[in-house]
Amino acid sequence: MNLKRIYNTRNYIETNYNQIISINALEDISSYSYRNLQRVFYSLFQETIGAYQTRLKVENGHKKLLYSNKQISDIALEVGFADVQSFSKAFKKHFNCPPSAARNQKEFLLNDFHPKEFIACISEPEIVFVPEITAYYSSCKTSYINPEIETLWDSLLENEITEPISDYFGIITDDIIITEKSKCTYEACIVTEAIIKNLPIKKLFGSKYARFFHHGSYETLEDTYQQIFGGWFLRNDFEISHLPVIEQYIKNDSNSNTPADYLTAIYIPLI
Incomplete structure (x- = not known):
């Protein structure tokens, strides 16, 4: 196959x-x-x-x-x-x-999945246009649980990669408010000049995004999403595109000693 x-x-x-x-x-x-x-x-x-x-x-x-x-x-x-x-x-x-x-049901759904008590300290995002890039990727079905995603990354990075990896991205393909958990998909993506024959490629970005930053462990990423969708989005007039949310792992276990130092950019696609 x-x-x-x-x-x-x-x-x-x-x-x-x-x-x-x-x-x-x-x-x-x-x-x-x-x-x-x-x-x-x-x-x-x-x-x-x-x-x-x-x-x-x-x-x-x-x-x-x-x-x-x-x-x-x-x-x-x-x-x-x-x-x-x-x-x-x-x-x-x-x-x-x-x-x-x-x-x-919009406000009910967003407040139900992203409760208001988490809305406190998120900074206003940068509105940026990100040029299209090409990445290699692997995919898994997951309800965005960290152990499943970590296993996918471990498998992806077992490939023979002969050139340095310049960027690490995660594609949050589905919205847990909308998609049945068993059908949710996560994609681990790397950008490198190496040729990896057994991995598929896809285009990322090429659109306008609201860029937020999450500091610290991936275990608390959901708190930041709760602040974005239950707070920032409902307070503002921005319209969000149907395109996937993209996470960029700027500081991760390849260049940081502790999860407390991790830095993740979260790109929310805008219309």
């Missing part, structure tokens, strides 16, 4: 989730027949290709409902539905409520 090609195929679906994706395109990227690709894709990700694309559509639609002020009809078209009726039908089937109800 060529995992690199399978992950490249999944990355293609993620990038083009709101478009009509042809069987020929998937076969070209994966080098599998569509029938065999479906079998391998399901064995790895526990979803068919069609179910995965539909989930991306409705979940990205949900993100737009929570984090932007766009009209529901516009969101329906942006995420790849022919009209608002087909979006509403798929959305209700997936989330057991219509899009309008989901939007009305």
Whole structure:
């Protein structure tokens, strides 16, 4: 099984989730027949290709409902539905409520997952445009629990890397408010001039972000996220994009002696 090609195929679906994706395109990227690709894709990700694309559509639609002020009809078209009726039908089937109800629950959901008692000391972010970069990556299913992520990083760094690693990034692909925990994905990414033949690559950034900084252990990262979404976002008029949140591990165990000295930049994608 060529995992690199399978992950490249999944990355293609993620990038083009709101478009009509042809069987020929998937076969070209994966080098599998569509029938065999479906079998391998399901064995790895526990979803068919069609179910995965539909989930991306409705979940990205949900993100737009929570984090932007766009009209529901516009969101329906942006995420790849022919009209608002087909979006509403798929959305209700997936989330057991219509899009309008989901939007009305925004403050309740954000305060429920990111309680107000944590809102205290976060600094205002820098608003920055980050140019697109290319990174090698490995992926795992996780509800963003540290031991699972540490295991993924250990596995990634076991590869023979002949040039220095210039940057370490983590891609928070899913929103735990929206995505079922068993389907949440984390991607460990490295930037290096080395050629690593057995790892897939993907593009990162290329957009505008609100950049926050977290000081200290990864064990307390959730506290910073609680302050960002339960505080900063609800207090301001910024609209957040459906794109993934990106963490940059500026000071980590490769260049710091203790977790107390770790420094993590958190990039929240903006519209």
